[in-house]
Each structure stands twice: as structure tokens, then as C-alpha cells.
Amino acid sequence: NAGVTQTPKFQVLKTGQSMTLQCAQDMNHEYMSWYRQDPGMGLRLIHYSVGAGITDQGEVPNGYNVSRSTTEDFPLRLLSAAPSQTSVYFCASSSPAGVDTEAFFGQGTRLTVV
Amino acid sequence: GIQVEQSPPDLILQEGANSTLRCNFSDSVNNLQWFHQNPWGQLINLFYIPSGTKQNGRLSATTVATERYSLLYISSSQTTDSGVYFCAVDKAAGNKLTFGGGTRVLVKP
Numbered sequence: 001n002a003g004v005t006q007t008p009k010f011q012v013l014k015t016g017q018s019m020t021l022q023c024a025q026d027m028n029h030e031y032m033s034w035y036r037q038d039p040g041m042g043l044r045l046i047h048y049s050v051g052a053g054i055t056d057q058g059e060v061p062n063g064y065n066v067s068r069s070t071t072e073d074f075p076l077r078l079l080s081a082a083p084s085q086t087s088v089y090f091c092a093s094s095s096p097a098g099v100d101t102e103a104f105f106g107q108g109t110r111l112t113v114v
Numbered sequence: 115g116i117q118v119e120q121s122p123p124d125l126i127l128q129e130g131a132n133s134t135l136r137c138n139f140s141d142s143v144n145n146l147q148w149f150h151q152n153p154w155g156q157l158i159n160l161f162y163i164p165s166g167t168k169q170n171g172r173l174s175a176t177t178v179a180t181e182r183y184s185l186l187y188i189s190s191s192q193t194t195d196s197g198v199y200f201c202a203v204d205k206a207a208g209n210k211l212t213f214g215g216g217t218r219v220l221v222k223p
Contacts, residue, residue: 031209042118042200042213050209058210059115088155094208101145102162103208108155 001026006091006106013081013113021076021109023091031094032074033103036060036087043090049074050096081113116141120201120214127191127221135186135217137201145204145211146177148186152197160186160199162208191221 007022025032030051035043035058045058049068063085065077074093078085088110094103117140127133139146148160161168161175163184168175172191177184188195198218202211 031207033209033211035211035213042215043202043211044213045210048209090157092209092211097144097207100162101204101206101208102147102159103145103202103211104159105149105157108157110155 003027004091004093004104004106006089006109008109009107011109011111013078013111015081015083015113017081019078019081021078021089021091021111023074023076023106024072025074025091025093025104026072027093027104028071029093029104030071030096032068033058033092033094034064034066034074034076035090035092037090037108038087046076046089078111083113085111086113087111116143116203116205116212118201118203118212118214120199120217122217123215125217125219127188127195127219129191129193129221129223131191132187132189133191133219135188135199135219137184137186137214139182139184139201139203141182141205142179143203144206145208146184147202147208147211148175148184149200149202150195150197151200151216157200188219191219193221193223195219196221
């Protein structure tokens with residue numbers, strides 16, 4: 001099992017450009033989430049999904065879109081990149097509330113917007 | 115939302131020393147995890163511990179859910195233990211984690 005895989009690992013964008021960060025998991029987890037980590041801080045929730053076709057906003061959703069067409073994939077779209085979106089982005093997956101809801105994270109995507 | 119506070123913010127240890135990191139949270143939780151973020155930025159799962167005590171090698175963790183805190187113990191620290199340790203909680207499942215600010219640990223040889 002690869003776990004949670006994010007691509008790309010690094011990306012530089014110009015202000016106003018758009019891009020999609022990819023996230024895929026092979027653990028058959030229903031729940032997936034996107035977080036961002038700014039320097040010296042903990043992670044903050046951007047968007048999350050409880051299953052295919054269902055998404056919702058987290059703490060810092062502005063400037064980002066998501067969709068969930070399959071259980072395995074949860075892409076994050078930046079519509080018009082801004083310097084304030086320079087950050088490290090993490091994708092995570094987990095199972096619904098029950099015995100074990102441990103979340104597993106991808107290796108992160110370091111994004112710089114110039 | 116839930117507030118998560120970690121202490122101390124910074125910790126400098128001599129190799130071989132023991133230490134305790136603390137995580138306080140403001141509401142009941144169904145998920146509590148400890149992570150180690152290594153110098154390359156990778157988040158490594160240490161413990162999933164919404165209650166009780168667990169041990170994994172030189173690391174152990176205890177969560178007292180009724181008093182809303184968790185402790186991470188590092189024994190016989192090694193330089194590879196350096197990095198940032200995060201506590202994260204969720205009231206329900208593990209898909210909406212709230213992270214603490216982290217404890218930055220530096221282990222000197």
C-alpha cells in the first residue's frame with residue numbers, strides 16, 4: 001500500500017495562475033481532507049469530504065475548490081493563485097467515526113506563489 | 115471550535131535525556147493523534163490515542179480524556195528525535211483535525 005500520495009511535491013506559480021494539487025489514497029478510506037501549513041504553525045483545515053460527491057468547507061476555504069468523484073481521489077484546485085497561498089499543503093484520509101479514526105497524511109506539496 | 119494548546123513551545127535536550135510534552139484541549143474528543151514532523155517536513159504518525167496509554171519503543175503517550183489533556187513521553191532521546199511534535203484532535207472522526215501549535219524539539223549530541 002502506498003497510503004496517501006500527493007503530486008507534485010514542489011510547485012512555483014505566478015500570481016493569477018491556476019493549478020490542481022492531486023491527492024490519492026489506496027486505503028479505501030471514506031474520509032479525505034486538505035490542510036495547509038504556514039511557517040511555524042500547525043496545520044489548518046481547508047476542505048474535507050466524507051465520501052464521493054460530498055464535500056464541505058473547513059477553517060480556511062477561500063480561494064480553493066475541491067471535488068470528490070471517486071473514493072480514491074480528492075484534488076484541490078487553486079483558481080487564481082495569490083502570494084498568501086504560499087504554503088505547504090497536506091492531504092489526509094481516514095475512516096468514519098468508529099473504533100479507529102486515525103488519519104494518515106501524504107508527504108505534502110510545497111507551493112510558492114510569486 | 116476546539117482549542118488545542120501544546121507546551122512547551124521549544125525544548126532543547128541533551129542526547130539521552132527524557133522529556134514530557136503536553137497537549138491540552140478544550141472539549142471532549144473522539145480522535146487524538148500525536149505526530150512528529152521531521153526536518154524534511156514529513157508528518158509521521160506516532161500515536162492514535164483518544165484515551166488510555168500506549169507505548170512504542172522509546173515513546174509513550176497517555177491521554178486523560180476526562181481532564182482533557184494528553185502527554186507524550188520521550189525517553190533516552192536521540193538526535194533523530196529532533197523536529198516538531200504536533201498534537202491534533204477531532205470531536206468526531208479524524209477528518210477535521212484541529213492542530214496545536216507544536217513543540218519544537220532539538221536533541222543535541
